[in-house]
Amino acid sequence: MVIDTRVCVGCSACVYACKSENAVPEGYCRDWVVQETKGNFPKLTMENRSERCQHCENAPCVTYCPTRASHYAEDGTVQINRSLCTGCKACLAACPYDARYIHPDGFADKCSLCHHRIEQGLKTACVSVCPTGSLHLVDFNDPDEEAQKLMAGRIVYRQKEHAGTGPSLFWISASNKPGA
Amino acid sequence: MDHWQNFSRRDFIKISSLFLAGSAAMSSSAGQAFSGLGQSGSDENSDRIVYSFCEHCFWRCGIAAHVRDGKVYKIVGSEHHPLSQGKLCPRGTGGIGLLYDPDRLQHPLIRETKGGKQYYRKASWDEATGMVAEKLYGIHEKYGPGAIAMLHHGFGVSFFKQMFSQIGVNKFAKPSYDLCCGPARQASVLTYGYPSGTPEGFDIKNSKYMIFFGTHFGENMHNTAVQEISEGIRRGAKIAVFDPRFSTIAGKAEHWLPIKPGTDIAMMQGLMHVLISENLYDRSFVQHHTVGFGELWDSVRKMTPEKVAEITEIPADAIRTVAREFAFNAPAAFVHSGRRTNWYGDALQRIRAIHILNALVGNFKMPGGVVNFDKFVLKKPKTAHAHPPYEKSVYSRYPFFPDDEPSNTIASHEIVQQAISGEIKALMIYGVNLPETMTLGRETAIEALRKVDFMVAVDVLPAEVTGYADVVLPECTYLERYDALDAGRNFRTPFVALRQPAVPPMYESKPGNQIAKMITDKWGMHGVFPASVEAGLDKTLKMTGSSLEEIKKTGVIVRPETDLYRKPGVALNLKTPSGKIELASSRLRAAGFDAVPRYTPQPEAPAGFYRMLTGRKPMLTFGRTANNRFLGDVATAKENEVWVNTETAAKHDLNNDEYVHLKNQAGVVSEFPVKVKVTQRIRPDAVFMVHGFGHTAAKMTWAYKRGASHNQLISRTDIDPAMGSVGFQNNFVTFIKEA
Numbered sequence: 001m002v003i004d005t006r007v008c009v010g011c012s013a014c015v016y017a018c019k020s021e022n023a024v025p026e027g028y029c030r031d032w033v034v035q036e037t038k039g040n041f042p043k044l045t046m047e048n049r050s051e052r053c054q055h056c057e058n059a060p061c062v063t064y065c066p067t068r069a070s071h072y073a074e075d076g077t078v079q080i081n082r083s084l085c086t087g088c089k090a091c092l093a094a095c096p097y098d099a100r101y102i103h104p105d106g107f108a109d110k111c112s113l114c115h116h117r118i119e120q121g122l123k124t125a126c127v128s129v130c131p132t133g134s135l136h137l138v139d140f141n142d143p144d145e146e147a148q149k150l151m152a153g154r155i156v157y158r159q160k161e162h163a164g165t166g167p168s169l170f171w172i173s174a175s176n177k178p179g180a
Numbered sequence: 181m182d183h184w185q186n187f188s189r190r191d192f193i194k195i196s197s198l199f200l201a202g203s204a205a206m207s208s209s210a211g212q213a214f215s216g217l218g219q220s221g222s223d224e225n226s227d228r229i230v231y232s233f234c235e236h237c238f239w240r241c242g243i244a245a246h247v248r249d250g251k252v253y254k255i256v257g258s259e260h261h262p263l264s265q266g267k268l269c270p271r272g273t274g275g276i277g278l279l280y281d282p283d284r285l286q287h288p289l290i291r292e293t294k295g296g297k298q299y300y301r302k303a304s305w306d307e308a309t310g311m312v313a314e315k316l317y318g319i320h321e322k323y324g325p326g327a328i329a330m331l332h333h334g335f336g337v338s339f340f341k342q343m344f345s346q347i348g349v350n351k352f353a354k355p356s357y358d359l360c361c362g363p364a365r366q367a368s369v370l371t372y373g374y375p376s377g378t379p380e381g382f383d384i385k386n387s388k389y390m391i392f393f394g395t396h397f398g399e400n401m402h403n404t405a406v407q408e409i410s411e412g413i414r415r416g417a418k419i420a421v422f423d424p425r426f427s428t429i430a431g432k433a434e435h436w437l438p439i440k441p442g443t444d445i446a447m448m449q450g451l452m453h454v455l456i457s458e459n460l461y462d463r464s465f466v467q468h469h470t471v472g473f474g475e476l477w478d479s480v481r482k483m484t485p486e487k488v489a490e491i492t493e494i495p496a497d498a499i500r501t502v503a504r505e506f507a508f509n510a511p512a513a514f515v516h517s518g519r520r521t522n523w524y525g526d527a528l529q530r531i532r533a534i535h536i537l538n539a540l541v542g543n544f545k546m547p548g549g550v551v552n553f554d555k556f557v558l559k560k561p562k563t564a565h566a567h568p569p570y571e572k573s574v575y576s577r578y579p580f581f582p583d584d585e586p587s588n589t590i591a592s593h594e595i596v597q598q599a600i601s602g603e604i605k606a607l608m609i610y611g612v613n614l615p616e617t618m619t620l621g622r623e624t625a626i627e628a629l630r631k632v633d634f635m636v637a638v639d640v641l642p643a644e645v646t647g648y649a650d651v652v653l654p655e656c657t658y659l660e661r662y663d664a665l666d667a668g669r670n671f672r673t674p675f676v677a678l679r680q681p682a683v684p685p686m687y688e689s690k691p692g693n694q695i696a697k698m699i700t701d702k703w704g705m706h707g708v709f710p711a712s713v714e715a716g717l718d719k720t721l722k723m724t725g726s727s728l729e730e731i732k733k734t735g736v737i738v739r740p741e742t743d744l745y746r747k748p749g750v751a752l753n754l755k756t757p758s759g760k761i762e763l764a765s766s767r768l769r770a771a772g773f774d775a776v777p778r779y780t781p782q783p784e785a786p787a788g789f790y791r792m793l794t795g796r797k798p799m800l801t802f803g804r805t806a807n808n809r810f811l812g813d814v815a816t817a818k819e820n821e822v823w824v825n826t827e828t829a830a831k832h833d834l835n836n837d838e839y840v841h842l843k844n845q846a847g848v849v850s851e852f853p854v855k856v857k858v859t860q861r862i863r864p865d866a867v868f869m870v871h872g873f874g875h876t877a878a879k880m881t882w883a884y885k886r887g888a889s890h891n892q893l894i895s896r897t898d899i900d901p902a903m904g905s906v907g908f909q910n911n912f913v914t915f916i917k918e919a
Contacts, residue, residue: 007410009398009428011798015814016273020254026813033816037426041825041860042438046431129256131267131403132410178416178434 001113001127001137002150003049005174008134010035010048014126021114021125028101030111031126047174050126050135053078053099053111054159057166061091061100069108076141076168077115082107096163113137140168191298192626192647193291230682231258231735233666235335235658236271236278237801238356238378239263240666241403242735243272245659245682252276252659252682260734262404262673263379269401270799270811277810278640278657279686283881285642285654286687300652305690305698308651313702315634315650317347319606325349326571327605329595332587334611335679336655338664339696339709340638341587344608345567346705351575351604353592355617357582360520362591362905363527366580367517370528370765371535372544373755375582377553377670382514383744384408387548389509391420391502393444393534395518398428401798402519404671418509420502422447422494424793425823425868426861435502438863441791441909442524442782443492447499448515448533449779450488452480454503455540462510462542469752470539472764472775479776491779510541512548523909525898528580529777532765536777539761545746553670554742559723561716563708578904579771591904592619593897599628606634610692611655613643613803616875618908621894638695641807642879654689661691662713665720675738676724678717678731773902782910786845789912790828791866794890802872806883820887821857823868824915829858832915841916842869842888846895851876853918854888867913 010033018024018031031052038045055077061070062078069085072078085107092100092108103109114124118137122128127135138147147170155173228247233240242261246254255275257268264272288308289300303311319327329351330340341352357365361378368376384390385408397409409429413419419433422444430436439447455461456477466473485496492499506513515537521527535550543549574583575590582588592612596619598604607629614625629635629648637649646652655661663679685691693713700708710716718728726737746752753759757766769775785791796802799817811817822842824834834840839853852874862868873887898907 004414006432007413009401009406009410009432009798011270011398011401011406012814012816013268013270013273013401013798016270016799016811017254017256017268019810019813020273020276023253026809029814032814035428037431037859037861039860041426041863042436044426044431044436044860046426046428048428048431125256128266129268129273131269131401131406133407133414134410174431178413178418 001135001168002147002170002172004134004136004150004172005047005049006172006176007132008048008050009132011131013129013131014050014135017125017129018111021117022112024109025104028103028109030109045175049171050130051097052126052169053113054097054165054167054169055113056168058164060094060096060163060165064090064094066090073115075115075118077113079112079115080108080110096160096165097167192644193298193300230680231260231733232659232679232682233261233677233735234268234272234275236275236804237402239402239404240335240669240677241268241272242677243268243275245275247682250683252279257403258735260738261677261736262671262675262738263669264403265407267403267407269403269406271401271801271805272403274799274805274808274811275657275659277805277808277812279659279683281641281807281809283641283807283879284687285639285646285652285689288654288688289652291650303651305688308653309695309698310702312636312651312653313699315636316606316608316699317703319634320347320349323605324571326351326575327603328608329353329590329598329604329606330608330610331355331592331595331612331614332610335666336658336661336663336692337587337610339693340608340610342563342708343696343700346700346703346708348568348570350570350573350586351590351595352587353590353595354588355592355612355619357588358592358904358906359522359618362903363522363531363900364517364519366582366903367528367531367535369582370580370767371532371539371756371762372552374552376517377555379404379553379669379671380517380519381551381553381670382516383548383551384412387412387417387512387514389418389420389506389513391422391506391513391515392429393422393448393515393518394424394521394523395516396423396427396429396795398432399796399798400519418505420505424863424866425795427795435498437494437498437502440491440493440863441793441866443779445526445530445533445777446483446488446491446779447494448530448537448777449480449483450485450492450499451503451506451537452476452533452540453483453488454485454500455507455537456480458504460504460507461540465542465544466540466763469544470761470763471758471766472762475764476536476776479778483779506537507541510549511543511546513541514538514543514549522900522905522907524782524907525900526780527905527907528900528903529774533777535761536763539763544752544761545744547745551744553672553744554674555670556667556674556676556737556739558665558667558676558720561719561723576904578900578902580767580903591906592617593899593906594904596620596624596628599632600624602631605632607632608636608638609645609649610638613645615644616803616872616889616891618871618891618894618897618906620897620906622889622892638692640689642877643803644875644877647877653695654687655692655695656685656689659683660685660689662693662717665717672744673738673741675736676731677736678728680732680735768902771902785865785912789845789914790824791909792844792890792893792911792913793866793868793909794871795868796872797870800870800872806872806875807880809882812882818886819855820870820873820890821855822888823857823859823862825862825864826858826860827864828867829856833917834858834915839918841918842893842913843916844893844895845912848893848895849916850874850888850892852885852888856915
C-alpha cells in the first residue's frame with residue numbers, strides 16, 4: 001500500500017469499514033489512525049496516518065511463529081491460518097508494528113489485506129471507503145506505474161526499516177509541499 | 181391555568197423496567213451483528229444490497245446496505261450517489277450501531293401517576309396514537325393552532341408536517357437553523373438574493389486557494405467537501421485557516437492563524453482593507469455587479485492591518501500575505517462560509533463579511549470560486565386533502581427569519597420561550613434531544629419541557645427528552661423505513677434520492693409515515709396520506725418519468741452536470757433589491773441594522789476562566805451518535821476531552837489525562853468529570869470540548885456519564901437580532917481538580 005498522509009484527516013473511516021467488513025470483535029481493531037503533532041504553538045505541523053500490518057517481506061511474526069500459522073501467502077501478503085494458531089502470542093511480541101491482537105476466540109488476528117475481497121477483484125474495505133483517497137492499494141510485484149507515479153518526487157518513508165523487516169507500506173509524508 | 185403550580189408536574193422518568201427486560205434479551209443477539217465471531221469475509225454474491233441514504237448528518241450521503249440472513253452487516257458508500265461517490269465517513273458505516281443499539285425504544289410508552297409517583301407503562305400503538313390525537317386536537321380546539329408547536333430534526337419529519345397541516349398547525353422549528361445553517365442561509369439571501377444550500381456553493385474542485393474561518397473540515401466529515409478538498413491538496417491548492425485551535429484542516433494549511441476568538445469580523449474587515457487599499461480587488465466586477473462599495477470602504481478604511489493585528493492577535497504581515505495570496509489566486513479562490521459557526525450574536529453579519537470578501541475578488545460564479553448548485557426539480561402530485569388555512573406563514577419575531585421555508589417558521593429558542601410563557605401548550609418533538617441541544621442551554625430547555633400541558637416525543641432512543649414526554653412513540657431507524665424523496669440537496673449533478681428499508685422495523689417500532697397516518701386517522705381525516713408510502717413515492721416518481729421500481733435499483737436519479745459559471749458581459753439579475761450583489765444591504769439598512777458588517781468586541785473571560793469553544797469528532801454527530809457502540813468502540817471516540825494549552829495547564833497544575841470538573845462563569849459545575857488534553861494545539865486563552873457527551877439518561881447505557889456535557893455549561897446565549905440564530909461562545913470555564 002501507498003498511504004498519502006498529505007490528505008488524510010484521521011477520520012477513522014478505514015477503521016470502522018474494516019471492523020464491519022471483517023467482523024472485528026468489539027474492543028479490537030485491525031487498523032488504526034495515528035495523529036502526530038510536532039512543534040510549539042503557533043508553529044505546528046501535523047501528520048495523520050492510517051496504520052495496519054505492514055505485510056513485511058521478512059516478517060518476524062512468520063519467523064517466530066512456532067506452529068506455522070503465520071505464513072506468507074502466494075501473493076506475498078502475511079496471513080494467519082487460524083486452525084494452526086494456538087494463541088501463544090509469540091507473533092505479538094515479535095511484531096515491531098504492534099499490528100496484532102488475540103481474538104477472543106483464541107487466535108492471533110490482524111489485517112489480512114482483505115484477501116477475500118482482493119480475490120474477487122475488489123479493493124480492501126479501507127481503500128474503498130476512504131473519503132480523502134489517502135489509501136492506495138498497489139501491486140509491488142508488478143513493475144507498477146501507479147506506485148511510482150504516487151511516490152516520485154515526494155518525501156516517502158517506511159516505518160522501522162532498520163528492523164530489517166522489509167515493510168510493504170509506503171507513506172507519503174505530510175511534510176511534502178503543496179502540489180509536490 | 182396557573183402554570184407555575186404545574187411546574188414540576190412532569191418529572192423526568194427514566195425509561196425503565198418493562199422496556200429493559202426486552203432489551204436485555206435482544207442485546208446479545210443484536211450485538212453480534214457487529215461484534216461478530218470472526219467469520220472473516222463476505223461473499224458479495226450472496227448479499228442483498230439496498231441503496232438508500234444516510235441519516236447520521238444533514239449531508240445525506242448515498243449508502244449501500246449489505247444484508248445477509250435478515251441482518252444489515254455492513255454499510256458502504258453508494259457508488260451511484262453523487263454526494264458519496266462510493267465513499268463514506270465513519271458515521272455512515274456506523275449505521276449498524278444505531279440499528280442494533282440494545283437501548284432502542286421498543287414500544288409506545290404512556291406516562292402514568294400512581295400514588296404520587298410517575299412512571300411509564302407500555303401501551304399499544306392504538307392507545308398511544310389515540311391519546312396523542314385526542315390531546316393535540318383538544319388543545320387545538322381550546323387554544324387554537326398557535327398553541328401547538330413541533331421541534332424537529334431529521335429527514336423523516338415530512339409526514340408529521342403533513343399531519344399537522346390538517347389542523348392548521350405550522351409552528352415548526354428546526355434547531356439546526358438557530359445553531360448551524362440559519363445565518364449562512366440568510367446572509368446569502370441578503371447578499372446574493374438566494375439561500376445557501378448543502379453542499380455549500382463553493383467550487384472546491386477547481387479552487388487554488390481556500391480560506392476557512394473556524395470551520396473544520398476533516399473533523400466535520402462532510403463527505404463530498406472532504407473529497408474535493410483532498411483533491412485540491414493533491415492538486416497543490418493552498419489553504420489558510422483562521423482558528424484559535426490547530427484543527428485537522430489547519431494541519432493541512434499553508435497558513436494557520438490562531439486568531440483571538442470573537443474577532444473574525446475584524447479580521448475580515450482587515451482583509452477587505454488590504455484588498456481595497458492595495459487595489460487588489462476586481463474593480464470591474466465590483467463596478468458592474470455590486471452595490472455599496474463606497475459605504476463598504478468607509479467602514480473598513482480605518483481597519484488597517486496594524487489595527488486589526490491588535491484586535492485579532494495575528495501579525496499585520498500575515499494579514500497582508502493572506503489577502504494578497506487570495507487576490508492573486510482569484511477568481512479560483514474563496515473564503516468558505518462554514519457550517520455551525522454561530523458563536524456570537526453576530527453570525528449573519530459575519531457570514532455577510534465572508535460573502536463580501538468573495539465578491540471583492542470577483543469569484544462569483546467563476547471556476548474555483550462561489551457557485552450556486554442546482555436542485556433536482558421534483559414535481560409533486562396535488563394533495564387530495566386541502567388543509568385549513570394557516571394563521572401565519574412565519575411566527576418568528578426576527579425581521580430576517582426566512583419566510584419561504586414551511587418547515588421552519590419560528591426559531592427553536594422562541595418555541596422554548598413560548599412554552600415557558602404558556603403561549604405554547606403542546607409540543608411534538610421529533611428527533612431533537614432538547615435538554616442537550618444548544619437552544620438556550622439545558623436548564624431553560626427542561627423548564628420548557630416541564631411547563632407544557634402535553635408533550636409527545638418521537639424518537640429512536642431513550643434520549644433525555646423522552647423522559648419528559650407524556651407519550652413516547654418509538655420510530656424505527658432510517659434503515660428500516662421509507663421516507664419522502666430527497667431532492668433537497670444542491671449539487672453539480674442535481675439528483676433525487678430514495679430512502680428505503682434494508683430490513684423490517686425491529687421490536688414494535690414503526691416508520692414515521694405510519695405513525696402520522698395513525699394520528700390523522702384518529703382525527704377522522706382519512707385520505708391525507710396515500711394508501712401506502714410506496715404508492716405515494718411511485719406516483720411522484722412517475723411524474724418525473726421514473727418509478728419506485730426503477731429508483732430502488734440504485735437509490736438515486738442523477739441529472740447531468742449543470743453550467744455553474746457566469747458569462748462575460750451578462751448582468752447577474754439577482755433577486756436582491758438592486759439585482760446586484762449587495763456589499764451594503766439595503767434591506768438590512770431599511771430594518772435599522774448595519775448595512776455593512778462592523779466588528780464589535782465580545783466580552784473577555786473573567787480572571788482564571790477560559791473561553792469555551794466547541795466542535796466535533798469526525799466519527800460522531802453530537803447526540804445522533806452518542807449512544808452508538810459501534811462508533812464508540814475506537815479509543816478516540818469514547819469520550820470528550822477538554823483541550824487545554826500547555827501554558828494554561830501549568831498555571832492550573834493540570835496533567836494530561838487527568839480528570840477535572842469544569843465550572844462556568846455562572847457557577848454551573850459539570851455533572852461529570854472530563855479528561856484533560858494538554859496540548860500546543862490551542863490558544864492559551866481558550867479551551868475546546870466536543871459537544872454531545874455527558875449524557876444523564878441512564879437508559880442510554882453507552883452514553884450515560886461518558887465525558888462532560890458542553891450544553892450544561894452554557895449559561896449565556898447571544899441571539900442574532902436580525903435573524904434569530906443563537907451564539908453560545910460567550911461562556912467561560914475554569915477547572916476544579918478532583919479531590
